[in-house]
Amino acid sequence: MIGSRLKRVAAYVEGNSLADIGSDHAYLPIYLINEGIIQSAVAGEIVDGPYQAAVKNVQNHQLTSVISVRKGSGLEVIDDGEVDCITICGMGGPLIGEILLAGQSKLASGPRLILQSNIHAAAVRTALQRLQYKITAEDIIKDKKHIYEVIVAEKGNMNLTAAEIKFGPFLLKEQNEYFNEKWLKEYKHLQHILETIQHKADQTDKAKEIEQQLKLYREAVHFAN
Structure with a gap:
C-alpha cells in the first residue's frame, strides 16, 4: 500500500x-x-x-x-x-x-x-x-x-555547523551512495555556473557566493577533495 x-x-x-x-x-x-x-x-x-x-x-x-x-x-x-x-x-x-x-x-x-x-x-x-x-x-x-x-x-x-545544516550531521558522517549521487550533481552544476559567470563584471557577487558554496563542499564532502 x-x-x-x-x-x-x-x-x-x-x-x-x-x-x-x-x-x-x-x-x-x-x-x-x-x-x-x-x-x-x-x-x-x-x-x-x-x-x-x-x-x-x-x-x-x-x-x-x-x-x-x-x-x-x-x-x-x-x-x-x-x-x-x-x-x-x-x-x-x-x-x-x-x-x-x-x-x-x-x-x-x-x-x-x-x-x-x-x-x-x-x-x-x-x-x-x-x-x-x-x-x-x-x-x-x-x-x-x-x-x-x-x-x-x-x-x-x-x-550545527554550516556543513551540517546543508548536508545533515548524520548523513555527512556516512556519505553513502545516494548522498554522493545527490550532492555530486549539485557540485558539478555549481562548478559549471561558476565557469560561465566568473569573468563577467556584473556577476562578481554571484561568483563569490558560488565559490563559498564550493568551498563548503571541499571542506566537508569526500568527493570534492
Whole structure:
C-alpha cells in the first residue's frame, strides 16, 4: 500500500499516537495502524481533494474509530500533547520549516518529529535548531529516481555547523551512495555556473557566493577533495 519512501519514514515512528500532516490519502496512518505500530492517528490535510480522499480511504479500511481525519493548516489540526509523534512528508524543506515554526505551541510537549523533505532539507534543520529540537537520526533514500532525506528529531539543543545544516550531521558522517549521487550533481552544476559567470563584471557577487558554496563542499564532502 505504501512505497519504500513512506516505509522508511514508518520505521522511525515511536509511541502510541501519530499526527501525519499533509496526509494525502492517509496512507501512512492506515499502514501504521494495520501493522500494529500505533494505536491512533490524526491525518491532517488542508486541501479539500486530498482531505476527502483521506476520509474515504479511512472509511474504506474501517478505521474511523482510530484515525481522525481533520481539515486544517499544519499543526493547527492537533492539540499540544495529543500525539507522541508527528510526521510531515513529501514537501519542500522551507514549507516544512514554516509549518513547524507556525505551530511551535503544539510542540511544547516534545513529540518526536519525522520529516521527509523533497528539496532544501537545510531549511528543516535550521527550523529545528530554532525550536530547540535535536536531530537524532537521518536517512537518505532513492525512490523512483528521486532522492529524499528523512530527518528524525527530539526535544534538545544542538549547534550545527554550516556543513551540517546543508548536508545533515548524520548523513555527512556516512556519505553513502545516494548522498554522493545527490550532492555530486549539485557540485558539478555549481562548478559549471561558476565557469560561465566568473569573468563577467556584473556577476562578481554571484561568483563569490558560488565559490563559498564550493568551498563548503571541499571542506566537508569526500568527493570534492
